[in-house]
Amino acid sequence: MVLGIDATNIRSGGGLTHLREILTHANPIEFGFEKVVVWSNTSTxxxxxxxxxxxxVSHKLLNKSFIYSFLFQVFFLSKKAKLVHNCDLLFVPGGTFMGTFEDMVTMSRNMLPFEKTEYLRFKSFKSRLRFKILHYTQSLTFKKASRIIFLTNYAKSVVNSSLDIKEEKTTIIPHGTNVSFLKEPVIQREINDFNTTRPFKLLYVSVVTAYKHQWNVAAAVLKLKKEGYPVTLDLVGDITEESRLKLETVLNSELNSENTVNYLGLVPYDDLAEYYFNANGFVFASSCENMPNILIEAMTSGLPIACSNFGPMPEVLGDAGVYFDPTKVDSIYESIKLMLNNKQLREDISNKSFKKSINYTWKHCSDETFKYLSEVIKTK
Structure with a gap:
């Protein structure tokens, strides 16, 4: 059997991480695949x-803008997969496929196109239009796909409420996390053991954008600092221009005169583990996720976690965290305060989340993916 993988729209971020990791940990021959063919740009x-x-396999169109990659997918990919490489199945992890290849399995990785409340947090017309287009193209892809891989039950439920997909067309295969983030929980200390020179360091890793709510987390931490808590917050991740002003307003406020909250910008993926290991606690305030890989990284790093109660976060973290409403500063403030004041709570939730994180490995994700794709072909 020959498997084709359409990675024409995968260039960075979680999509690239997923593709790289499942191929790195793959043993496709074990599942009956003699060859795997991947189409993408040279950099990927x-x-x-x-x-x-x-x-x-690359092509000159794949090394230009996304519109050229899309044209390659529509007009060339299916013919090459069928006639040149004799593919038995095409796997589309990017979620959108407008070609003609019939036996195709896709993935749901982006919830924003299916959660209107969330994409309306973006104020620009361009952003909203992009999510509407993605809703249309992904809906078409899901409807014509032979099978769909979801990452969480939550994602499956949301998409199903919109498209009414048959149960037998779906499966759930969660992503994994890199072993570089593995660190057993440390013994927790009382909050009184921390001070201004050795503060309790909170970390939040994520792109600064409309549905991540970093400004609310920053405001909550500054409120705690004003009350005398020896706490700091480091924000790590890229930033969108649309959200820059919101964050800078908080960072430049008088309450942050002592640099309690620091925006550190984008950090190379290979360097991220050190930031987790140097933190005392983690905050995750996203209101829209398909599967929160960053949350799993924090779990794997053995950190006590204060977490958003939106989306699939409770499904992934379970009873191993302290929850809040990410849209409300006071809710975030109360959750972090509870975590800071209760050493035993921090110890309990960090140990629980660490144990849960062991279930999320890239080896398991890779094996389950190739096993499922093989079964789809055999069923056909």
């Missing part, structure tokens, strides 16, 4: 492993 292909069973 260079980040993928080199294996005798893996063919990495």
């Amino acid at each position: 292909l260079e980040k993928l492993p080199n294996n005798i069973w893996l063919d990495k």
Whole structure:
């Protein structure tokens, strides 16, 4: 059997991480695949492993803008997959496929197109239009796909409420996390053991954008600092221009004169583990996720976590965190305060979340993915 993978729209972020990790940990021959063919731009292909069973194929159109990659997908990919590489199945992890290849399995990775309340947090017309277009293209893709892989029950439920997908067309295969984040929970200390020179360091890793609510977390931490709590917050991640002003308003306020909250910008993925290991606690305030890989990284790093109660977060973290409404500063403030004041609580939730994180490995994700794709072909 030959498996084709359409990675024409995968260039960075979680999509690239997923593709790289499942191929790195893959043993496709075990599941009946003699060859795997991946189409993408040269930059993406260079980040993928080199294996005798893996063919990495590019094209001049794939090395231009997304519109050219889309044209390649629509007009060329299906013919090449059928006639040149004799693919038995096409796997589309990017979620959108407008080609003609019939036997196709796709993935749901982006919830924003299916959660109107969330994409309306973006004020620009361009952003809203993009999510509407994605809703249309992904809906078409899901409807014509032979099978759909979801990452969480939550994602499956939300998409099903919109498209009414048959149960037998779906499965759930969660993402994994990198072993570089693995660190057993430390013994927790009383909040009185911390001070201004050795504060309790909170960390929040995520792109600064409309549905991540970093400004609310910053405001909550500044409120705690004003009350005398020896706490700081480091924000790590890229930033969108649309959200820059919201965050800078808080960062430049008089309450932050002592640099209690620090925006550190984008950090290379390979360096992220050190930021987790140097933190005392983690905050995750996203209101829209398909599967929160960053949350799993924090769980794997053994940190006590204060977490958003939106989306799939309670499904992933369970009873191993302290929850809040990410849209309300006071809710975030109360949750972090509870965590700071209760050493035993921090110890309990960090140990629980660490144990839960062991279930999320890239090896398991890779094996389950190739096993499922093989079963789809055999069923056909």
